[in-house]
Structures are given as C-alpha cells and as structure tokens.
Amino acid sequence: MDEFKKFIGANAGEIIEGLSKVKRYLQHYGYIPDSAKNFTNSFDETLVSAIKSYQQYYNLQQTGQLDTKTVGQMILPRCGNRDVGNQTSHSSHVHSVGHFEYFPDNPRWDKLALTFAFKPENELRENYKKTIARAFARWAVVTPMTFTRIESYSDADIKIAFYSREHGDEGPFDGPLGQLAHAFAPPAGLFHFDSEENWVVEGEPLKSPSRFTAVDLESVAVHEIGHLLGLGHSSDRDSVMFATLPTSVRKVTLRRDDIAGVQSIYGANSNFNESDSQTSDDIVLFGGASDVAPLWPFMTILFAVALVNNIFLS
Numbered sequence: 431m432d433e434f435k436k437f438i439g440a441n442a443g444e445i446i447e448g449l450s451k452v453k454r455y456l457q458h459y460g461y462i463p464d465s466a467k468n469f470t471n472s473f474d475e476t477l478v479s480a481i482k483s484y485q486q487y488y489n490l491q492q493t494g495q496l497d498t499k500t501v502g503q504m505i506l507p508r509c510g511n512r513d514v515g516n517q518t519s520h521s522s523h524v525h526s527v528g529h530f531e532y533f534p535d536n537p538r539w540d541k542l543a544l545t546f547a548f549k550p551e552n553e554l555r556e557n558y559k560k561t562i563a564r565a566f567a568r569w570a571v572v573t574p575m576t577f578t579r580i581e582s583y584s585d586a587d588i589k590i591a592f593y594s595r596e597h598g599d600e601g602p603f604d605g606p607l608g609q610l611a612h613a614f615a616p617p618a619g620l621f622h623f624d625s626e627e628n629w630v631v632e633g634e635p636l637k638s639p640s641r642f643t644a645v646d647l648e649s650v651a652v653h654e655i656g657h658l659l660g661l662g663h664s665s666d667r668d669s670v671m672f673a674t675l676p677t678s679v680r681k682v683t684l685r686r687d688d689i690a691g692v693q694s695i696y697g698a699n700s701n702f703n704e705s706d707s708q709t710s711d712d713i714v715l716f717g718g719a720s721d722v723a724p725l726w727p728f729m730t731i732l733f734a735v736a737l738v739n740n741i742f743l744s
C-alpha cells in the first residue's frame with residue numbers, strides 16, 4: 431500500500447498511472463460496488479465519492495481527495511475483511527447505540543459451544559496455538575460461548591490456517607503488511623492469517639524485532655474472532671473491531687463497543703461484570719522506553735515522523 435503515498439495531493443480530473451489500484455482497494459473494502467469493473471487511472475467521480483465514504487467511515491474530513499491523513503489511514507496494516515457490507519448498509523448506519531456492525535443478513539452461530547482446530551500442514555508451534563486460544567478466551571469471558579480446541583481440522587467449527595498470497599478464496603494475501611488476516615462470517619468458520627507477516631508471539635517476533643514490521647498475533651486473532659462470531663468492523667478507533675492495527679501495537683482488550691456488539695448477538699456471560707473489566711492494556715512492542723508508555727503519544731509521534739520522513743511502513 432506504500433505506493434499510495436505518491437497519490438497524495440492528486441486532484442479530481444487527473445489521470446495518474448496506478449490510480450486504478452486505489453479504486454480496487456476501495457472496492458475490496460466495500461466503498462465501490464462489486465459490480466464496478468475495468469477501473470481506469472482517472473480521478474473520476476466514482477473515486478471522489480468512494481474516498482468521501484471512506485473518509486466518513488474513518489472520521490476524517492470528507493475532502494474527496496487523497497490527502498495525507500486519508501492515505502496515511504489507507505497504508506496502515508489491516509484486516510482483509512471489508513469495512514462495510516455494501517453501500518446501502520453503510521449509508522443507512524442502522525445501529526444507533528454502538529459503532530459496531532454486523533455482516534449483511536446478521537449471520538450467527540446457532541449453538542454456543544464451538545470447536546476450533548489448526549491446519550495440520552502449517553505445523554504451528556505450540557506457542558502460536560496457545561496465543562490464538564487465549565484470544566478465543568477473551569470472547570468467552572463476555573459471552574455464554576465456549577471455544578474448545580480439537581485436533582480434527584475437518585470436524586472443527588472454526589478452521590485456523592496460515593496461508594500466503596492466493597489460497598483458494600476471494601481474499602489473496604499480499605505479502606508483508608497490507609492485509610494481515612481475514613475471517614468468514616458464521617457458520618463458515620474459516621480463519622486465515624497471512625504467513626508472510628513478521629508475527630509476534632508472546633513478545634517474540636518471527637523475523638526481526640522491528641517496530642515497522644512486527645504484527646502482534648494475539649491482537650489480530652482477537653479481531654478476527656469477532657468476525658467469526660458475526661461482527662463486522664467498527665468505526666470506533668479504540669475497539670478491537672476497528673479495521674487497522676499499526677505495526678508493533680498490542681491491542682487485545684475487548685472494549686465496550688466490542689462487548690456490546692457480541693452480547694447483542696449471543697447475550698452476556700452470567701459471570702460477566704462490566705464494571706470490573708476492560709481497562710485497556712494496549713502497549714507498544716519494541717518501543718524501548720515507550721514499552722510502558724500510553725499508546726497515543728507514541729502513535730502520534732510515529733505518524734508525524736512518518737509523514738516528514740516518508741518512511742512509514744517502508
């Protein structure tokens with residue numbers, strides 16, 4: 431997505447090499463109808479209107495232009511699931527209480543006890559499996575659901591696999607960063623991670639301890655499980671169901687919006703007490719002294735540095 435930076439400042443009416451990729455990006459995430467095809471490199475009305483919808487969703491100024499903040503949001507690593515089910519459901523925004531959304535037609539599991547299994551061919555290390563199991567447990571605390579790990583991949587309700595690039599569904603992965611993972615609405619139960627990411631498991635990165643490439647596995651897992659249970663993306667930046675996750679950020683705590691969303695589908699866990707939970711334990715990994723610092727100042731600085739030096743995610 432880094433290549434999008436070259437479109438900053440482009441104006442409506444211009445024709446720019448590669449601009450069709452921005453249209454495909456916006457279509458992939460639900461801002462241009464699936465029926466649209468044969469995108470040109472022209473900064474046309476379709477693009478302006480899609481950018482405005484995107485800006486509205488991400489609470490950015492609706493300029494209809496590829497300004498710095500908009501492109502800065504687009505190039506963040508993110509979930510591969512779309513933000514909006516379709517244009518109509520986005521513009522009507524039927525959920526007035528929270529910022530969470532459901533998938534179109536509100537699919538849900540018709541049972542509360544679900545099983546999950548890991549694709550045997552991935553030969554995942556046990557600490558990966560435990561990390562993902564911990565992500566399931568976070569949703570079990572707030573709902574009446576249970577998630578049991580079983581060995582049989584074919585029998586499991588939720589099938590967890592790591593893939594790279596094209597892997598037989600409609601969401602091919604794209605190498606490091608960009609799309610990190612995606613998951614299917616109930617009852618499909620397909621849960622896919624991009625195997626080319628620099629995944630961080632229990633604080634240990636797969637490749638190098640780099641602030642610019644590290645992606646926390648548990649954070650992404652917690653998010654994707656929300657989809658597996660029937661939640662779409664939330665426009666609440668603090669929520670786990672917000673679509674983007676900056677590199678080296680650990681964001682695993684279900685927030686009020688996430689909890690309201692899932693409980694509106696399955697009800698609350700009888701042991702769940704809203705008042706004694708959900709203070710955020712989000713942290714920045716590999717930040718040296720900023721390891722224990724609050725998240726926002728660091729992100730703001732990182733973003734400012736990125737804009738000045740043009741190094742974001744490069």
Ligand SMILES: [Zn+2]
Pocket residue numbers: 509510511653654657663673
């Ligand atoms: Zn997502």
Ligand SMILES: [Zn+2]
Pocket residue numbers: 597599601612622
């Ligand atoms: Zn997939």
